[in-house]
Amino acid sequence: xxxxxxxxxxxxxxxxxxxxxxxxxxxxxxxxxxxxxxxxxxxxxxxxxxxxxxxxxxxxxxxxxxxxxxxxxxxxxxxxxxxxxxxxxxxxxxxxxxxxxxxxxxxxxxxxxxxxxxxxxxxxxxxxxxxxxxxxxxxxxxxxxxxxxxxxxxxxxxxxxxxxxxxxxxxxxxxxxxxxxxxxxxxxxxxxxxxxxxxxxx
Ligand code: HEM
Numbered sequence: 001x002x003x004x005x006x007x008x009x010x011x012x013x014x015x016x017x018x019x020x021x022x023x024x025x026x027x028x029x030x031x032x033x034x035x036x037x038x039x040x041x042x043x044x045x046x047x048x049x050x051x052x053x054x055x056x057x058x059x060x061x062x063x064x065x066x067x068x069x070x071x072x073x074x075x076x077x078x079x080x081x082x083x084x085x086x087x088x089x090x091x092x093x094x095x096x097x098x099x100x101x102x103x104x105x106x107x108x109x110x111x112x113x114x115x116x117x118x119x120x121x122x123x124x125x126x127x128x129x130x131x132x133x134x135x136x137x138x139x140x141x142x143x144x145x146x147x148x149x150x151x152x153x154x155x156x157x158x159x160x161x162x163x164x165x166x167x168x169x170x171x172x173x174x175x176x177x178x179x180x181x182x183x184x185x186x187x188x189x190x191x192x193x194x195x196x197x198x199x200x201x202x
Contacts, residue, residue, distance in 0.1 A: 036148045044107035046147055050129035051090045052102055060085055061131050086128040093117065095126035158188045 060083040068078045076082060091099040097106065097117050106113035116122055130137035137143070154160075162168060163185040172182045 044104040047107045048104040054129040
């Protein structure tokens with residue numbers, strides 16, 4: 001999906017669903033735990049962002065194997081060092097329908113996109129933005145709530161646009177490291193100065 005379509009189809013419905021009635025940022029609502037838990041659409045949006053761009057995992061997750069395993073013709077011996085490329089897992093066409101498209105509805109259990117292309121339940125290992133097992137991300141739950149709070153405040157307070165037109169139709173070059181090879185600059189302007197001043201003075 002093109003980025004301008006994301007703005008229209010994804011960000012704007014979120015604003016309709018989540019924005020405070022009077023157009024100002026309500027800080028009590030912003031931190032209300034029940035409201036945060038119920039941000040179903042935002043949860044799907046966050047999951048899909050981390051599927052497409054797993055910020056920590058495209059840098060590869062290093063692990064040491066604890067037992068010998070055979071995958072097709074390849075044997076990985078006990079004690080071998082391996083790298084788990086979760087960006088690859090997140091785009092596996094056997095697990096994900098239309099893997100290259102940004103589709104938050106694939107996280108909605110009532111959507112046909114929720115299943116694999118064969119109509120099965122996805123493997124628990126098809127999505128590892130926070131890794132898994134005993135060394136799973138320590139800040140997973142914290143990150144989820146922080147993004148809901150900060151993301152909600154940003155989306156309701158700021159209008160954002162790409163400085164360079166090209167980012168509306170193309171993705172930055174991916175280089176298998178923690179960072180993209182190109183800078184993507186965003187220009188942000190306050191939607192409503194009164195609400196932002198109220199927020200800053202609280
Ligand atoms: C969207 C946000 C985040 C993502 C995608 C993320 C992802 C990850 C991943 C993939 C790992 C495993 C790395 C590996 O095993 O090589 C990890 C580990 C870790 N993360 Fe996060 N993380 C996020 C936010 C946070 C936050 C907010 C905190 C702290 C408040 C945090 C604390 C940690 C710690 C301490 C570990 C190491 C856990 C261990 O090795 O036992 N993370 N994170």
